[in-house]
Amino acid sequence: MSDQHHLELKHVVFVGRSWEDYCQMFNLNEADLQGRNVLDCPGGAASFARTAASKGVEVTATDIAYYFSPDELLAKGLEDLQTVQHITSQREDCIEMRETNPRFASFLEEMTATLHETVADIREQGYGTRYVPGRLPNLPFADGQFDIALSGNLLFIYSQQLGRDFHVEAVRELMRVTREEIRLYPLVSTDGQESPFLQDVLQLAAQEGWAAEKLPATYELMPGYELLRLIRN
Template structure:
């Protein structure tokens, strides 16, 4: 939860009583933790097509693989927000364990789906959060996909969409793609802004894109 608060600049007001989409949700604990604070959270990810028990069983081992990969490539990242590699690993393991419990206890919070076509009605949420898909995989998801995904997020979120990070998975900047998408969105009547975050794991990944519905 602390990671989400920092990377998306989430305040208590952002969470309290809000309908929030987390897409893609992965094996994150945000849905569980934010729901406990009074938010109405739905996480969407294609992996949720699996049975809750299977998702729970995979969560910690897959997190261990991701942690090991990050530690093998430690030079790509800044560790000071966490305090060090051990603290980052502990936080990720705790999040995976919380997810494993919640996906079995409250499976209604976890819907199978993927961008750019979500199984939700218009205006289903107040706030949409999307991390580590858009921009992160710009080498395989083209500009048209990004635009379609951003439009889909604004379709289902009535107030705001926040996207982080704005670098690809190697840490390369994507200024031209971001400028192109902001122009396209502006032409469709969607206002956007860039905002500094309180989180930077990849070097230079300290900014989120906000779409104002």
């Protein structure tokens, strides 16, 4: 794989969440997704696409990490989870969260299990259908290929690593490949403050004729956060 992909991947952790977590992050339920062609970008190590398939919901997961082999993904994911474990064991707010939020106490075990599950599914499926290598802001999909796109834990949260241009071009690209709506979560960067690029994305939405609304998310691990729903007019 190219050095560029290695460099880009270095700054972002390869972890993933479950179907239930996605429903909470994006304020969705199964009925909202049935019969729709869904894009998960970035899919990361999330088991959302696999669980969706078992429910008859068609999800395509794309991620820059899928340019790597399953062995490389597992190694990167396990290393990233160790880093997360180290950081969260030092930070006072995380120590407090672990004591008060039962979900926080178990999230590393849950994410480790999800990583193993997803890498096993990638091995079984191969790349090309459910898991498609792709790099924002240039995705390998046709205009309007998806009814709805979900983008969790990449935009806004990495505002210190990914700049304004990346945010605007990434959302413009999601608009290109999506016919109906896009949901982005969360709207804050890692310091818990609203991302400085949210206003740029809202401006883009207005320019491109997409309605925007903030909705509450109910993801137990990050209580009180919101998502942005963009709807093509």
